[in-house]
Amino acid sequence: MVQLSWSNLRSISAIFATAFLFGQNSASAQIQPNASISTSEQRNPAQAQPGNNSETLIENIRQYSNLETSNTESMSQVTNVNQLRDVSPTDWAYEALRSLVDRYGCIAGFPNQTYRGSQPLTRYEFAAGLNSCLNQIERLIASNESVSQEDLESMQRLAQEFEAELATLGGRVDEIESRTAVLEDNQFSTTTKLNGTVIFNAGGAFGSELQADSDVALEDEFTLSYRTRLNFDTSFMGEDRLRVRLQAGNFNSFADATGTDMARLAFDDSSENSIEINDLSYRFPLGDNIRIWLGANGTDLNDFGDIHNPYLESTDTGSLNRFFNYNPFIFRTGAQQAIGANVKFTDSLGLDLAYLTGDAEEPSETNGLFNGDYTAIGQLNWKPIESLSLGLAGGYSYYPGDDVNLSGSTGSSIARQPFGEIPTSAIRAGVQGSWEINSKLNLAAWGGYINAEAKDDFRDGDNADLWNWVASLSLLDLGKEGAIFTVAGGMPPKATDVDGGTADLDTSYIIEAQYKFPLSENILITPGAYVILNPNHNENNDSIWVGAIRTNFSF
Numbered sequence: 001m002v003q004l005s006w007s008n009l010r011s012i013s014a015i016f017a018t019a020f021l022f023g024q025n026s027a028s029a030q031i032q033p034n035a036s037i038s039t040s041e042q043r044n045p046a047q048a049q050p051g052n053n054s055e056t057l058i059e060n061i062r063q064y065s066n067l068e069t070s071n072t073e074s075m076s077q078v079t080n081v082n083q084l085r086d087v088s089p090t091d092w093a094y095e096a097l098r099s100l101v102d103r104y105g106c107i108a109g110f111p112n113q114t115y116r117g118s119q120p121l122t123r124y125e126f127a128a129g130l131n132s133c134l135n136q137i138e139r140l141i142a143s144n145e146s147v148s149q150e151d152l153e154s155m156q157r158l159a160q161e162f163e164a165e166l167a168t169l170g171g172r173v174d175e176i177e178s179r180t181a182v183l184e185d186n187q188f189s190t191t192t193k194l195n196g197t198v199i200f201n202a203g204g205a206f207g208s209e210l211q212a213d214s215d216v217a218l219e220d221e222f223t224l225s226y227r228t229r230l231n232f233d234t235s236f237m238g239e240d241r242l243r244v245r246l247q248a249g250n251f252n253s254f255a256d257a258t259g260t261d262m263a264r265l266a267f268d269d270s271s272e273n274s275i276e277i278n279d280l281s282y283r284f285p286l287g288d289n290i291r292i293w294l295g296a297n298g299t300d301l302n303d304f305g306d307i308h309n310p311y312l313e314s315t316d317t318g319s320l321n322r323f324f325n326y327n328p329f330i331f332r333t334g335a336q337q338a339i340g341a342n343v344k345f346t347d348s349l350g351l352d353l354a355y356l357t358g359d360a361e362e363p364s365e366t367n368g369l370f371n372g373d374y375t376a377i378g379q380l381n382w383k384p385i386e387s388l389s390l391g392l393a394g395g396y397s398y399y400p401g402d403d404v405n406l407s408g409s410t411g412s413s414i415a416r417q418p419f420g421e422i423p424t425s426a427i428r429a430g431v432q433g434s435w436e437i438n439s440k441l442n443l444a445a446w447g448g449y450i451n452a453e454a455k456d457d458f459r460d461g462d463n464a465d466l467w468n469w470v471a472s473l474s475l476l477d478l479g480k481e482g483a484i485f486t487v488a489g490g491m492p493p494k495a496t497d498v499d500g501g502t503a504d505l506d507t508s509y510i511i512e513a514q515y516k517f518p519l520s521e522n523i524l525i526t527p528g529a530y531v532i533l534n535p536n537h538n539e540n541n542d543s544i545w546v547g548a549i550r551t552n553f554s555f
Contacts, residue, residue: 086120093161094121096154097129103151106136127165130158192234196555197316199227199267203548205254225251227269229278229316240284245298247271247278258544260535261409261416262492262508264322265548266315279303281338289345293354295338302331304340305352306381308391308432309444311474311486320548321512321530323410324470324488329448330393330430332408333375334358352379358403366400373399377428387436397426398455406450406466411493412508412536418464418498423455440478445471448493462499468492482518487511494537504537524552 087094101107107129121129137155140147159166204222227249234242249269255261279298286292293304302313307326312319319325326332335356343351356375359367366372377395384390399405401423407415418424432446450466470490478485489511494504514528532544 086122087126088120093126093158096158097126097133100133100137100151100154101129104133104136104140106133123162123165124169127162127169130162131166131169134159190234190236192232194230194232196228196230198229198553199249199316200551200553201225201227201251201265201267201548203265203546203550205258205263205544205546207258207544208542223252225249225269227251227267231279237284240282242282243279244277245279246275248273248275254546255409258535260532260544261407261411261413262323262510262532262535263544263546264409265546266319266322266325267550268322286341289343291342293338293340293342295336295340297336299338300331300333300335300356301338301340301352301354301377301379302326303338304342305331305354305379306350306389306391307331308381308389308434309446309472310434311442311484312444312472312488316554317516317524317526317552319486319488319512320514320526320528320550321510321546323468323490323492323510324472324512327393327430327432327446327448327468327470328408328410328493329406329428329450329466329468330377330379330395330432332410333377333395333397334373334399334403334405334408335375336360337369348383350381352381354378366402371400373397373403375428379430388433390433391431393428393430393432395428397428399424399426401456406452407468407493411466411468412495412504414495414498414502414504414537415466415493418452418466418495418501419454419459419462422457422459425453425455427451440476442474442476443472444474445469459500462501464498464501464503465496466493467496468494478515480517484516485514486516487513506534506537506539508535508537509533522554524554526550526552 089095134155137147137151202222202224204220206220228247230246232244232246234244236242247269248271250273251265251268251270253268253270254263254265257263277297279295281293281295281297281299281303283291283293283304291304293299295303302325307313309318309326312324313326315325333356336358337360338354338356340352340354340356343353345351354375354377356377357369357372358374359372360369362368362372375395375397377393377397379391379393382390382392397406401421404417404419404421404424406418406424406426409416428448428450430446430448432444434442434444436442447469448467450464452464452466454460454462468491470488472486472488474484474486476484489509492508492510494507497503510530510532512528512530514526516524516526518524527549529545529547531546535541535544
């Protein structure tokens, strides 16, 4: 878009006060063609053509008289002859502008960034190019760069000669910009965008049989599996988003092969090649500082809360082991439906709130939006400095007994259901944080606690304490820009004390190392491995090793 600035004319005029005299001469030169036209018009009526009668002659004389008596008015209505023709390559103005373009590069638009001075231009086209050179020379003067006296005089003369065209173009540009701003503010077209990810994973689990479960033997086999996700994101107002995610895969969980949830991959899938709706959610702003979330399927707090684990949180490209994605006591509640909000108090302080449920679609006695299992949870997020973020979370859950899962399927069977399949409540607490030590090093960690209570049968009132923790260190841009090496370790969910029952005997630890290497903008390969020491919190169980080479395709 052409940018017209009268400050250019004023600045050049200020530099050349002596150009006023030249401007008067130029104005006189413009009047001369008008005077010649008037003289020509005065002569034409007197040149009677053969055959004209007396009435015609009298009418011609009357017109001549009218022209004489209103000469000043006629002069103001006659268009300058220069405004009736194009600017030709042979005109001095054309040559002058071409010289300025060659020296200052003030017109670009052709592939070779040159000005093609081989064809006539309308006066408005010429004025548009002239304005570009005015802007360029004004920038050079402001930055104290050298501009020759001769070029400044040429610009002064050109600006005066095309003053009317510059003014007209300026008005048109202002009008167009105003209309464009109105359209941008008020017009929005509903649009659906497709983005997707495909994961290929080659890997396997290795080790001896679990001594605590002698009938479970590890199957030392490598497998090749996949998972595909297609996200259809639709916006109706520009700042909202409706997401429909289709997912399919053929992963067999390593929990089945190893006998423990601790061995699960972060991206395993149970759809058995069937296409399913994995995520159906809608978010929209409520004012400037609140965003509302509505989840109808596949929605938990991890979908919209601040996780504070930037390099491992993604189930697509984050950790290989499921446990290292995020604090399972806070972000893996087993929910499918959600009503949530992100509230921003300041740039450094915010709050995530959610009401989550797992069976809101079933209208039975122990299901539904309020009668089934549910979690009410919140997290206060604080970012005291740019490189440090912290989250303090707390919540309350209730499970009517059918599908109690306090560990998020990442720990021992006791931590999952400390009282078995009976109604259970849980008070949840967690703290998580991320510290970018420098541009190449990041430290993340979390700790979580649950106090569970049995709510029915002979165990009513019994309590259990559950704990978990993780720490990870990521080295950024290692070997290549975008490549990340991460090592993580922690204790998966463990029941340390269970009233009237058996707690976990020992302590399991999981250690993972991985190296994310981008092959291109859309292809990422991640070789890595993790080991589970004392699986199921039982030192009698041999260690389990899991190796994987994950390849991500995104589009």
